[in-house]
Amino acid sequence: MIKEKRIALRNIGNYNPGSIDEYLKLGGYKNVERALKINPDEIIETIIKSNLRGRGGAGFPTGLKLKFTTQAFGDQKYVICNADEGEPGTFKDRIIMEMDPHLLIEGMIISAYSIGASKAFIYIRGEYTESIDSMKFALNQASEKGFVGDNIFNSGFSLDIEIKLGAGSYLCGEELALLESLEGKRGYPRIKPPFPAEKGLLGMPTLINNVETFAHIPYIIEKGADHYKSLGTEKSSGTKIFTISGDVKRPGYYETEMGVTLRQLIYEFAGGIKDNKKFYAAILGGAAGTFVDESVLDTSMGYETLKDKGAVLGSGAIMVMSEGRSVFDMTHSILKFFMHESCGKCVPCRIGTVQLLQIMDEAKNNNKDKKEILNKLLNESEYMAATSLCPLGQSPILPIKSIKQFFENQF
Amino acid sequence: MDKNSIISKFKPDNDNLLNILHELQNTNPNNYLSTDDLKLVAKYLNTTYSSVYGVVKYYSMFSLKPRGKYVIRVCKSPLCHMIDGNGLIEHIKQNIGIGLGETTNDHVFSVEASECIGHCDEAPVIMINDKVYKGLDSEKIKEIFQGIKSNQ
Ligand SMILES: Cc1cc2nc3c(=O)[nH]c(=O)nc-3n(C[C@H](O)[C@H](O)[C@H](O)COP(=O)(O)O)c2cc1C
Ligand code: SF4
Ligand code: FES
Numbered sequence: 001m002i003k004e005k006r007i008a009l010r011n012i013g014n015y016n017p018g019s020i021d022e023y024l025k026l027g028g029y030k031n032v033e034r035a036l037k038i039n040p041d042e043i044i045e046t047i048i049k050s051n052l053r054g055r056g057g058a059g060f061p062t063g064l065k066l067k068f069t070t071q072a073f074g075d076q077k078y079v080i081c082n083a084d085e086g087e088p089g090t091f092k093d094r095i096i097m098e099m100d101p102h103l104l105i106e107g108m109i110i111s112a113y114s115i116g117a118s119k120a121f122i123y124i125r126g127e128y129t130e131s132i133d134s135m136k137f138a139l140n141q142a143s144e145k146g147f148v149g150d151n152i153f154n155s156g157f158s159l160d161i162e163i164k165l166g167a168g169s170y171l172c173g174e175e176l177a178l179l180e181s182l183e184g185k186r187g188y189p190r191i192k193p194p195f196p197a198e199k200g201l202l203g204m205p206t207l208i209n210n211v212e213t214f215a216h217i218p219y220i221i222e223k224g225a226d227h228y229k230s231l232g233t234e235k236s237s238g239t240k241i242f243t244i245s246g247d248v249k250r251p252g253y254y255e256t257e258m259g260v261t262l263r264q265l266i267y268e269f270a271g272g273i274k275d276n277k278k279f280y281a282a283i284l285g286g287a288a289g290t291f292v293d294e295s296v297l298d299t300s301m302g303y304e305t306l307k308d309k310g311a312v313l314g315s316g317a318i319m320v321m322s323e324g325r326s327v328f329d330m331t332h333s334i335l336k337f338f339m340h341e342s343c344g345k346c347v348p349c350r351i352g353t354v355q356l357l358q359i360m361d362e363a364k365n366n367n368k369d370k371k372e373i374l375n376k377l378l379n380e381s382e383y384m385a386a387t388s389l390c391p392l393g394q395s396p397i398l399p400i401k402s403i404k405q406f407f408e409n410q411f
Numbered sequence: 412m413d414k415n416s417i418i419s420k421f422k423p424d425n426d427n428l429l430n431i432l433h434e435l436q437n438t439n440p441n442n443y444l445s446t447d448d449l450k451l452v453a454k455y456l457n458t459t460y461s462s463v464y465g466v467v468k469y470y471s472m473f474s475l476k477p478r479g480k481y482v483i484r485v486c487k488s489p490l491c492h493m494i495d496g497n498g499l500i501e502h503i504k505q506n507i508g509i510g511l512g513e514t515t516n517d518h519v520f521s522v523e524a525s526e527c528i529g530h531c532d533e534a535p536v537i538m539i540n541d542k543v544y545k546g547l548d549s550e551k552i553k554e555i556f557q558g559i560k561s562n563q
Pocket of ligand 1: 082084086210
């Protein structure tokens with residue numbers, strides 16, 4: 001029987017998130033104290049060596065991002081925690097913020113220190129009211145104890161952390177749209193390059209990481225890069241939180257070493273398929289994710305291994321469908337999601353997301369040949385991927401291509 | 412609290428715009444932002460009415476029309492949709508008589524569609540103002556509205 005290995009979730013349930021004193025009894029803020037005695041460059045080297053990759057979906061090496069932001073020129077540097085968590089099927093960041101807010105704060109302090117940032121923001125989606133309250137409360141407590149603010153642990157390092165709210169836009173989780181939103185504008189994506197590490201918030205070098213990514217930093221400082229790298233697989237080191245929903249007996253969040261198989265996640269952690277039914281499909285990574293069939297059940301869950309199979313790890317979302325569910329209906333719902341969330345700034349995505357849905361509706365009403373429909377969807381989403389301004393317009397092709405690969409005959 | 416004192420809790424920086432708008436909307440009994448609110452904010456941040464208006468229009472959580480005291484957000488994202496279909500919307504209609512995008516005449520309830528609210532493991536899910544209700548069925552929906560109505 002496979003076991004969980006908890007790093008980002010390691011304190012969940014072990015203390016009352018409303019009490020910093022309980023957190024301190026668990027050794028809280030010790031890693032900040034430890035880190036502030038280390039040379040910032042050494043911290044960055046450690047994170048590079050640990051092979052930690054971004055947990056927000058794209059899997060970019062975190063250490064390199066730290067390094068680029070450090071090397072970029074600017075009077076002021078910023079750290080931003082991306083807590084916009086809007087990818088359907090994903091709820092890991094919420095769990096961390098609601099149940100272990102101080103771990104996130106620790107990760108942010110250490111990261112800010114390593115790149116020389118004195119100002120940080122947590123951008124939380126507006127619907128996450130409990131996360132917002134929990135983070136506000138924890139930040140106040142941390143400030144009172146002197147862990148946030150001036151001259152932390154007498155190190156000479158100072159950091160101010162502020163909470164900013166989103167207001168119902170999935171696209172604002174995309175890092176450049178997030179910057180616009182944080183500056184108080186419409187969440188329209190910027191053209192990249194320049195990347196945030198070079199020119200981010202207010203034109204200054206900015207480090208943007210996901211909540212779960214920050215939650216790994218204190219552990220790496222504590223246990224060292226070699227230990228961290230020894231977890232997981234060679235290319236996908238460490239652990240990952242998987243959020244499993246849908247037709248399983250025990251839906252929920254599970255953190256384990258990368259390299260776990262989808263079968264283990266579904267059948268061991270989540271207790272298998274509900275109502276004695278058979279597994280039919282899973283959607284990995286959310287709406288901007290991929291459908292897979294049972295041929296992927298024994299694939300190791302890692303960035304590259306899934307990619308080789310035509311799937312993505314993404315945010316770690318796993319939506320499970322049992323026999324009797326319809327891939328067609330789910331696709332319809334996913335494409336509707338993209339239509340809602342397209343910001344309309346560029347034509348291929350503004351029109352394309354509507355057309356994709358029209359193609360689906362036409363098929364529903366006319367009982368058209370599904371293969372023809374699928375090819376149409378593929379064609380349209382390929383145009384969109386090639387010509388859209390930002391990754392949102394480049395996303396519908398992911399689920400559509402995966403249907404062509406795994407469910408062409410059952411669409 | 413009057414509007415000026417709500418706004419002046421924040422520093423007059425543009426990056427506080429969304430936080431200010433949330434606070435104004437949340438303290439309004441009809442859960443919306445009025446033209447006067449936007450003008451007030453624009454003046455405070457030393458920007459134009461039109462730019463504040465443009466921001467408000469972009470974000471789906473903000474409303475320029477008066478809504479009910481209780482704003483009900485029904486998750487229509489793929490997972491809730493798969494588990495529930497249109498069930499919740501039907502049940503809600505049976506209890507308060509309105510469907511998606513509508514507000515009751517007495518301005519007590521509004522119903523809106525929402526994308527994933529991050530409780531997919533307990534689908535189907537709705538939010539009423541800032542509280543999440545999970546694992547819903549017709550019985551539970553009935554109880555929720557009975558509770559609200561008896562508190563009215
Ligand atoms: C449409 C869209 C939505 C996104 N939403 C989120 C999000 O909610 N949270 C997140 O951390 N990253 C999100 N991302 C990815 C971010 O752009 C960025 O890669 C990430 O915050 C970097 O952090 P990481 O390196 O720690 O993963 C989104 C990307 C796109 C294209
Ligand atoms: S691809 Fe879509 S979401 Fe991105 S800028 Fe264009 S219209 Fe907006
Ligand atoms: S899909 Fe409804 S809460 Fe996530």
